[in-house]
Amino acid sequence: MFKRFCGAADALDMLLSRSHPLQRAEMLHTLLAEGRVLSQDIISPLALPGFDRAAMDGFAVRSEDTRGARPHAPVFLERFQAVRTGMPVPGQYDAVVMLEDCKLRGGILEITAQLHPFKNVSRIGEDVAAGEKVFSQGHTLRPPDLSLLSALGIENVEVYDRPNVAIIPTGGELLDIGSRPLGPGEAYEINSLMARLYAQKWGASAHKTEIVPDDQRLIREAVAANEKADLIIIIGGTSVGEKDYVPRILSEMGELLVHGVRLQPGKPTAIGVVAGKPVVCLPGYPVAMLFDLYLFVRPALQRIGHRSDPQPKVRAALTRKIPSRPGYLSLV
Missing domain, CATH: 2.170.190.11 (Molybdopterin biosynthesis moea protein, domain 3.)
Structure with missing residues (x-):
């Protein structure tokens, strides 16, 4: 039985309330700062052009x-x-x-x-005046921005650190790709690859742990070993079966905020907090996990990493009827 069942919007609100923007920052050479988020305003040291x-x-x-x-x-x-x-x-x-x-x-x-x-x-200063604010704190640097900064002679910029994401795949039936041929009932673990690539696409630094069997002690150890991450993603073990230990472990190690979301697919989703860090627990079904990445992980990383990239929206007409469960958010 799901213990803390709620709608997708409420689940996201709870996750974002525990996802805190990073305060860590670093200096980077301007030419290496594409896609990074400024941690302070950029003020032009000179006029551009500097002459008529x-x-x-x-x-x-x-x-x-x-x-x-x-x-x-x-x-x-x-x-x-x-x-x-x-x-x-x-x-x-x-x-x-x-x-x-x-x-x-x-x-x-x-x-x-x-x-x-x-x-x-x-005219002098037609493009940029000396002392003018060129970019504001929180701006994500694009290639044209780097060209402008270089033209202004700004060699280094201060940017927020990338959020550090730990991805913990679970399941005794899973093998790393290429480790050995599959046996009966086994499958290659692919979800962590998708989670890692999307996390990196959304501005994070992500790493995958070893595959953790369905063992409470080993799952606890994996979570504890990654408590310094800014966001922890656990894949699998989130439903209500005999070996779905993850929700119970979150309750014991920290706080279980959500267990079960009115999503179709994606119902066995859990959200919690361990050592003050948000933990998003995704179902092992790849399609459900992909939807959860967009619905929960992406907004959390935006909050943590000071990003404000809007999710693209497209209006479309369905070409056939889609069965939908009342009260659930259906993803197609």
Whole structure:
């Protein structure tokens, strides 16, 4: 019999209430910080660009000298300077005429378009001003962000540590892949691979323990050995069978918050706390475990790791009827 049965939303609320954001942080080289979460604001030490910069290939001119220029009534200039995109615009000039709007003949520049001040010029600090907040604490760094930080000369950034996740697969019938050929009633243990890869995808550092047989003492020892993890995932042994010891062990070692969730599939899910750390116990059925990873593990890791990536939502029309149990969240 399930001991602490509840709906999926209530189960998630209880898990998140015991999942505390990390305070640990580390300094990383900017080029190694993709996907990491900033633990402090980033303030620009300089302006970008640091000078008035040509935004086009052409000629730097004084905008007032181009007044009235039109295709049928060009103006002719003797004062100008050739510039390429990205070059500084000399201080005596305030605009750049594009090559297609002018002709150079014998040292005289013929212009067929009037320019306003700073036309085709990127101003000092146009992209980023000195002292401007570039990124806020909690921002997840993307490749373009790293390029911007590098352009600002920011070599190192302080980021939150990755949440440390311990994955404990249980089951006396399970073998590591490639350990030996399967015997009658045996199966290769695959769930920890899926759990580890998804945890890493969601910003965590994850490791798998040895497969633990259905033995209360050994399961307790495995949990105790990983109490320093920020999140513990136990796979299998979560239902109400004779050898489903995990809920009982959580009650003895800490606190059992949830045992049984109104999910289809995924009913034999348990959530607890050991040594102040959240423990998510997933059913051994791979499809149910996958749904639980998204429903429970992902939000918990987001909370612990200071992430706020929204879960994508898609509206879709069912092409057939899906049987649904009243009061349960059905996952298809």
